[in-house]
Amino acid sequence: MEVMQILHMNKGNGEASYAQNSKVQNKILTIAKPIIEEALLKLLGSNNNDMALESMGIADLGCSSGPNTLLLISEIMDVIRAKLSSGLLHPSSSSVEFRVFLNDLFSNDFNTVFMSLPAFHNKLRKDDRYKRLFGANPNLFISAVPGTFYGRLFPRNSLHFVHSSSSLHWLSQVPPSLDSTAGTALNKGKIYISKSSPQYVLDAYSLQFHKDFSMFLKSRAEEIVGGGRMVLSVIGRPTLDPTTEQSCYQWELLALALMSMVSDGLVEEEKVDSFNAPYYAPCAEELKSELQKDGSFIMDRLEAFEIDWDGGADDQAITMIGFDHDQMVARSGKRVANTIRAVVESMIEAHFGIEIMDDLFRRYAELVTKHLLETRTKYINLCKILSITKPIIEETVLKILAHMPKSFGVADLGCSSGPNSLLLVSEVMDVIHAEYSRLSEPSLQFQSSTLEFRVFLNDLFSNDFNTIFMSLPEFYDKFKQDFKDSITSDEGRPNLFISAVPGSFYGRLFPTKSLHFAHSSSSLHWLSQVPPGLDTALNKGKIYISKSSPVCVFEAYSQQFQKDFSVFLKSRAEEIVSGGRMVLSFMGRRCSDPTTEESCYLQWELLAQALMTFVLEGSIEEEKVESFHAPYYAPCPEELNLVVQKEGSFVADRLEAFEIDWDGGADLDENTDNITKETIAISSGERVAKTIRAVVESMLESHFGEDLMMDALFQRYAELVSDRLSKSRNKYINLVISLIKN
Numbered sequence: 081m082e083v084m085q086i087l088h089m090n091k092g093n094g095e096a097s098y099a100q101n102s103k104v105q106n107k108i109l110t111i112a113k114p115i116i117e118e119a120l121l122k123l124l125g126s127n128n129n130d131m132a133l134e135s136m137g138i139a140d141l142g143c144s145s146g147p148n149t150l151l152l153i154s155e156i157m158d159v160i161r162a163k164l165s166s167g168l169l170h171p172s173s174s175s176v177e178f179r180v181f182l183n184d185l186f187s188n189d190f191n192t193v194f195m196s197l198p199a200f201h202n203k204l205r206k207d208d209r210y211k212r213l214f215g216a217n218p219n220l221f222i223s224a225v226p227g228t229f230y231g232r233l234f235p236r237n238s239l240h241f242v243h244s245s246s247s248l249h250w251l252s253q254v255p256p257s258l259d260s261t262a263g264t265a266l267n268k269g270k271i272y273i274s275k276s277s278p279q280y281v282l283d284a285y286s287l288q289f290h291k292d293f294s295m296f297l298k299s300r301a302e303e304i305v306g307g308g309r310m311v312l313s314v315i316g317r318p319t320l321d322p323t324t325e326q327s328c329y330q331w332e333l334l335a336l337a338l339m340s341m342v343s344d345g346l347v348e349e350e351k352v353d354s355f356n357a358p359y360y361a362p363c364a365e366e367l368k369s370e371l372q373k374d375g376s377f378i379m380d381r382l383e384a385f386e387i388d389w390d391g392g393a394d395d396q397a398i399t400m401i402g403f404d405h406d407q408m409v410a411r412s413g414k415r416v417a418n419t420i421r422a423v424v425e426s427m428i429e430a431h432f433g434i435e436i437m438d439d440l441f442r443r444y445a446e447l448v449t450k451h452l453l454e455t456r457t458k459y460i461n462l463c464k465i466l467s468i469t470k471p472i473i474e475e476t477v478l479k480i481l482a483h484m485p486k487s488f489g490v491a492d493l494g495c496s497s498g499p500n501s502l503l504l505v506s507e508v509m510d511v512i513h514a515e516y517s518r519l520s521e522p523s524l525q526f527q528s529s530t531l532e533f534r535v536f537l538n539d540l541f542s543n544d545f546n547t548i549f550m551s552l553p554e555f556y557d558k559f560k561q562d563f564k565d566s567i568t569s570d571e572g573r574p575n576l577f578i579s580a581v582p583g584s585f586y587g588r589l590f591p592t593k594s595l596h597f598a599h600s601s602s603s604l605h606w607l608s609q610v611p612p613g614l615d616t617a618l619n620k621g622k623i624y625i626s627k628s629s630p631v632c633v634f635e636a637y638s639q640q641f642q643k644d645f646s647v648f649l650k651s652r653a654e655e656i657v658s659g660g661r662m663v664l665s666f667m668g669r670r671c672s673d674p675t676t677e678e679s680c681y682l683q684w685e686l687l688a689q690a691l692m693t694f695v696l697e698g699s700i701e702e703e704k705v706e707s708f709h710a711p712y713y714a715p716c717p718e719e720l721n722l723v724v725q726k727e728g729s730f731v732a733d734r735l736e737a738f739e740i741d742w743d744g745g746a747d748l749d750e751n752t753d754n755i756t757k758e759t760i761a762i763s764s765g766e767r768v769a770k771t772i773r774a775v776v777e778s779m780l781e782s783h784f785g786e787d788l789m790m791d792a793l794f795q796r797y798a799e800l801v802s803d804r805l806s807k808s809r810n811k812y813i814n815l816v817i818s819l820i821k822n
Contacts, residue, residue, distance in 0.1 A: 081475055086351075088761070092297075092596075101261070102389075114572055115311055117155075119241065119309040119310075119311050119380075120159050120160070120309075121159070121382075123241055123307070123308065123309045133176065134177065134596075135177040135179060135591045136176050136179065136240045136244075136590075137177065137179045137181070137239040137240050137241070138152075138153075138156065138177050138178060138180045138181065138239070138240065138241045138243070139180075139225075139233070139239050139242045140153075140177065140243050140244070141182060141183045141184075141233075141242065141243070141244040142151045142181060142183065142184055142229065142244050142245070142248070142250075143184050143188075143191065143193070144184055144188060144421075145188060145189040145192045146507055146561050149182065149194065149196075150200050151191050152243055152245075153373070153393045153432060156241075157204065157220075158180075160176075167262075176219065177219040177221065178221065179221050179238075179591050179594075180220065180221065180222045180714075181224070181225045181233075181239075181579060182222065182223070182224045182225070183224070183226070183227065183229060184226065185227070185228060186226045186549045186550055186552055186794070187426075187546075187549075188226065188549070190224045190226065190545045190546055190580065191543075191544060191545055191546045192541075193224065194224070194542075194545060194580075194582040195542060196799060197582060197583070198776060201220075202297055204780060208519070209740060211796030219588075219592055221591055222581070222582075222590070223297070223340070223579045223580055223581040223582075224545065224549075224579055224580040224581075224582075225535060225577070225578070225579040225580075226552060226578075226579075226580075227552070228252060229244070229296060230292050230295045230296055230299070231295065232302065232303065232577075233299070233303070233585045234577055235303070235487045235532040235534050235577055236302050236303065236307075236486075236487070236532060237303070237304070238487070238534075239303050239304045239305065239308060239310070240308045240363045241308065241309050241310075242300055242303075242308070242309070242311075243310070243311050244311075244313065244314075245312075245602065246313065246314070247310060247314070247363055247525075248314040248366050249315045249316070249359055250359060251285075251288050251289060251292055251358040251360055252288075252295075252358075253288070253358060254288075254356045255279070255284035255285055255288040255356070256288075256358075256816075257284045258281065258356045265350075265353035265354075266280075266535070267356065268353055269335060269349075269352065269353065270335050271331055271334060271335045271338065271352065271355050271356060271357050272285075272328055272331035272334070272335070272356070272359060273322050273327070273798070274323060274331070274332050276321050282322055283320070284686050286322070286360070286366070287361065289360040289366070290370055293370045294373070297370065297371070297374040297376060298374060299373070300376075301347065301377070302375035309380075310377070314361075314362065315361050315462075316361050316362050316363060316364070316367075316384065317361045317362070318384060319363060320362070320363055320365060321499075322361070322363075326782075328361065329361070329363045330416075330498070330509060331357055333444060333448055333451060334420065334424075335352070335442055335443075337440055337443040337444040337447055338352045338355075339352060340443055341436060341439065341440065341443070346439070347432060347436060349599065349734060354431075355432070357424075357427075357432050359426070362462070364382055364384065364462060366663075367462065367736025368382070372610050382462065382728075407506070410449050411451075412449070412452055413445045413446070413448040413452055414445045414449075416445070416448045417442075417448055420441075420444070420582075421437075421441045421444075421613070425437060425441075430648075483525050486531065487531075487532040487533075488531060488532065488597070489536070489590075489594050489595040489596050490504075490508055490533060490534065490536070490595070490596065490597045490598075490599070490646075491535075491536040491538060491581075491589075491590065491597070491599070492535070492537055492600070493585045493600040493603060494538065494539055494585065494600050494603025494606075495537040495538060495539050495543075495548070495601065496539055497543060497544040497545065497548050498529040498547070498548045500601075501551075502551065502555055503576065504599050505555075505576075508535075508597070509533070509559065515686075518705055531575060532575045532577065533575060533576045533577065534577050534579075534594075535578045535579070536579055536580070536589075537575065537578065537579070537581070538580070538582070538583065538589060541583065543582065545582065549580070552578060557577060561661065577714070585603070585648060585651070586608040586648065586651070587646055587651055588655065589651070590655040591655070592654050592655065593655070593657045594655055595655050595656045595657065595660060596657055596660045597656075597660060597662070597663075598652055598656060598660070598661075598663075599663050599664075600662075600663075600664050600666070601664075601665040601666075602666060602667070603666065604666040605649065605666040605667040605668070605713060605714055606711060607637075607641060607711065607712060608644045608647075609641050610641040610709045610711050611636035611637055611709070612636075612638065612640075613636045614633065614709045615620075617704070618632060618633055619633050620706055621686055621688065621692055621702075621705065621706065622684070622685075623687065623705065623709060623710050624680050624684030624685075624687050625637055625674050625675055625680050625684075625687070625712075626675060626680060626685055626688070626711070627675045634674055634675075635822050637674070637713050638674070638696075638713070640711040640713065641719070642719065642722070645715075645723045646723050646727050646742070648728065649724065649727040649729055650727060650822075652729075652730075653727070653730065653821065654749065656821045657821065658822065659821060660820075661791075661818065661819065661820055661821070662730070662819040663816065663819075664816070664817050664819070665814060665815070666714075666814070666815060667717050667812060667813070667814060668714050668717070668720075668737065668815035669714050669715070669716050670716065670737050670813055671716060672716050674714070675703075676711075676714075677809060677810065678813050679714045680714065683772055683776070684783050686797060686801055686804065686810045687776075687797055688705070689800055689807070690793055690794075690797040690800055692705060693796055694788065694792075699788070700784060700788055704784055706782075707783075708783050713816070714813070716763060717735055717737065717815065720732075720735065720815065724817075724819065727819065729822055730818045730819040730822065731822060732817060732818070732819055733818040733820050734817070734818040735815065735816070735817045735818070736815075736816050737813055737814070737815055738813070738816065739811040739812070739813060740774045740811060740812040740813075740814050741764075741812075764801075764805050765798045765799065765801035765803075765804075765805055766798045766802070768798070768801045768805075769794045769795075769797045769798035769801055770794075772794075772797070773790070773794045774796075777790060778794070783820070
């Protein structure tokens with residue numbers, strides 16, 4: 081079973097979703113809070129030891145999505161705020177930059193996590209307790225790093241505190257030796273360890289856990305600084321015997337539910353026999369043994385906690401509204417079933433199919449209820465603090481590569497999602513690979529294999545990062561193959577760490593001096609907001625600058641762009657190292673006049689005409705059109721140079737303008753003899769309309785609502801574009817500017 085590809089918590093907010101059924105995990109986090117606090121305080125130090133971190137790397141491994149995802153960050157900020165207020169932390173801790181990395185598998189619902197971040201940031205900014213200590217904008221930089229934690233995820237020595245809760249009991253794979261061969265059922269009628277399992281099943285699970293946990297420790301040892309800390313919380317067992325009820329009975333009951341469906345002819349018995357849960361509940365002795373064998377960490381503390389299967393029911397409240405004991409237990413059974421379903425359904429569905437899910441978990445709830453009527457079974461949660469003791473080895477850097485960093489920070493601002501999202505990463509890697517392959521000095525080629533590349537993909541919170549993350553496994557596989565002789569470690573692992581940083585680039589996104597190269601393409605022509613002075617019908621019948629627009633409209637757009645671009649440069653100036661570079665590419669214009677056709681005719685003039693046809697038909701109100709203003713501006717080279725010089729942090733190294741066909745350049749078949757000019761124009765017009773629709777539809781839909789039929793609008797728009805292209809081959813103007821950080 082490819083666990084990395086199929087395991088994810090149930091998405092959304094429905095009855096069976098993880099968001100609605102994560103009380104047990106929340107309970108575990110709550111119990112572990114004092115342990116997390118202890119680890120943080122030891123890490124940050126006190127006034128007595130005068131410790132002062134400038135930038136603190138924090139990773140939450142197995143963050144999932146739902147109400148618990150941002151809980152760790154809240155707890156960390158609460159701990160630091162409380163200890164600063166009481167004078168238990170060095171005052172410099174209030175200026176620490178917090179780099180928080182949220183990690184889970186590629187299929188995790190990161191989109192939901194990112195959509196919750198604006199409210200989370202706003203809550204921090206508005207809380208007076210935080211404002212007094214951290215200022216109006218706490219130095220908190222949250223990003224997502226998809227991938228399995230059974231391997232490297234982060235650059236060397238980049239983390240100070242690592243946390244993982246309710247995740248490390250999931251194995252990287254089903255133990256390979258449990259694959260049924262020649263129709264032989266190795267663990268008949270079971271899906272995990274049970275009292276009837278033969279010894280080799282127990283051994284196979286234990287061996288896989290030891291292998292996985294060893295890889296986890298080895299990977300984190302490279303990523304965590306000396307003296308850094310980890311708090312790991314995992315479902316475990318209290319004894320050496322892995323067949324106890326506290327270790328495996330939830331799986332025993334699920335197997336019984338499946339076998340009841342076998343008896344009813346709804347599931348094939350071979351299907352049950354061939355399913356093995358990629359899970360293992362270790363005992364404390366196994367954890368200690370692997371820690372001692374790895375040798376990178378010292379265990380400060382290990383505790384075991386009991387947790388009710390349903391997370392602890394609010395029995396008193398239920399009793400008060402008239403539920404008897406059996407009804408209360410039935411409710412608990414249903415909660416347990418929903419909790420387990422939210423976690424394991426993706427795996428069960430991949431193996432058995434979606435059709436049996438509702439029936440299976442109804443039966444499971446009944447079995448759990450029957451069990452809970454007889455005994456109040458508990459989970460055992462093991463929680464431990466680890467501190468790293470690895471030695472710091474200084475590598476001598478060759479003089480010829482003294483200017484090259486060991487860890488190279490790259491940011492793609494406005495990455496979007498789709499086939500272009502990883503294009504920059506590929507191009508950067510291709511350039512570096514080609515350069516180092518050219519070098520004849522063996523020591524230089526060796527140095528290329530030790531470089532680490534930190535790539536940050538940025539876009540707004542609503543961007544579809546899930547799609548990007550799902551494409552990463554294939555991208556990494558191709559990368560390993562293409563660059564196996566250069567930009568990889570000795571183990572063949574690429575020194576490439578890709579994460580997502582959601583948020584507006586018109587403000588800080590990254591820690592101070594963490595980037596070496598920043599790139600943005602087709603993004604900076606979008607403003608942070610509609611120019612404030614355009615609320616009334618100052619631009620009648622138009623949605624952007626046009627020939628008929630009054631001067632105040634030109635000025636409002638120009639001022640908003642200059643304000644936004646200045647904030648962009650100021651933000652990047654804090655994040656990019658001295659000598660670092662930016663390449664920015666966006667729609668613009670060649671002359672100072674913002675009403676030229678190359679600046680505004682296609683997207684906005686023709687789109688306004690299409691909208692006004694609906695006004696004439698009475699489908700939408702004219703006031704709706706006049707109150708819509710595109711948050712867009714196509715600058716000229718003089719405006720760019722002016723803002724760059726005025727802001728003063730960068731020097732313009734190069735600025736060029738390129739022409740691009742409206743449709744991106746027609747890709748016609750070689751046999752075009754019988755294709756008329758009108759046919760080509762219609763085809764191009766449709767392509768242009770689809771391109772523009774893909775970009776602006778969300779804004780139009782938000783403003784005009786259901787009154788405006790998008791299909792009809794863009795059909796008319798395509799006709800207007802086609803008519804235009806039949807008369808003239810219009811071009812976009814794309815400005816590309818290269819900047820060097822002073």
